[in-house]
Amino acid sequence: MKETILVIDDDSAIRKLLEVALSAAGYHPVCLSTVKEGLNRAAIDAPALVLLDLGLPDMDGKEFLSRFREWSQSPVIVLSARSGESEKIAALEGGCDDYLTKPFGTGELLARIKAALRRRANGMIDSSSELLSDNLSLDIASHTVMLNNEELKLTPKEFELLKILMQNSGKVLTHVWLLKEIWGVGYQSEIHYLRVFINQLRQKIEVDSARPKRIITETGIGYRFVG
Template sequence: MNKRILVVDDEAPIQRFLKPALAASGYDVLTAENGRQALHLIATGAPDLIVLDLGLPDMDGKEVLEQARQFSQAPVIVLSARDREAEKIAALDLGADDYVEKPFAIGEFMARLRAALRHAARNEKEILRFDAGGLSVDLERRLVSREGASVKLTPKEFDLLAVLVRHAGKVVTHRQILAQVWGPAHVEDTQYLRVFVGQLRAKIEPSPDAPRLIQTEAGVGYRLCGGE
């Protein structure tokens, strides 16, 4: 059965552009032009993924996201002209899986959509292992190796990597990582997090100065790339 994608956007050119592109890739497409329609279709149409604009005519897209997360865990890709870091962080903290700015390249957008669907499929069962780019992580046994050689991490370094593994392919905000690894009292300690990410990259990246596994989303957070 084809995956069902809901596109929520009041811009007719975006709908005309995305709908045939998604259909040509084998997806079934639902469309909504405002927040109320979107929430109705999320509840009744059971989309496998939601593409959500923030600037809707009847309500802010973040409100749609917040309400949708009360009854749906379908991955959400925010597609918006808003490029401020605060908007990105707020959407991701509310449960968005990714954030794509308008204007956008369709190739990159489709790749991010596929990654979000893969991540959702993996989440249907608990993620216990990650293998990509020469890195192997066994969460159950707390073992890490690179190119077959054992990598020794501190407990906090492993906990940081475990958060990224469980959300592989997805942007995880600074606040989300800090809350999960160090606790709610440390959600503003972004400089502390950068130090630990640097330490972790030095141990797991082939070239820490040009990281391929742990990608930085400037001002927002980090994304662990690769894995199926």
């Protein structure tokens, strides 16, 4: 059974492009142009994923996001011409899972969709789960990290940071969210803390820490783990 992907965008050319690309990739696209239509259809179809524009004719797309998150945890990827960091951060902290700026490549979009749906399929991660990414593994229960079958020595904060990144593989995590999750309330502005620990982690898990392949910087926004 094909997974339904809800597309909410008022640009008819983009709707057509996405309809063709998603259908060719084996999904069932449902394309609409307003927040109201999107919310109504989402309640009926319970889509596997939503592609959401922000500049919609009846209201801002973030309003859809706010209401949708009251009852659904299905992934939402924002596709918007708004490229400002503040817009991206607001959408990510408002509950979207990823953010692509228009114009975008369909290949990259399909890869992000697959990553988001993979996270959704995995569901809630059990506390004893082992997180895997090629030759890197993290065991939550035993508090160990292995790379190429050799144990890595991580500090408690490095372990916690890597765990959260791997649990949210493919998802853009903002500086503020990561700081709050790892250091707690009151540290949301201490971005230098995060940079130091990200650099330390890269030196331990990347082949070339200067050209990271696993922990990707989303400039001005946060980080994304690719696994």
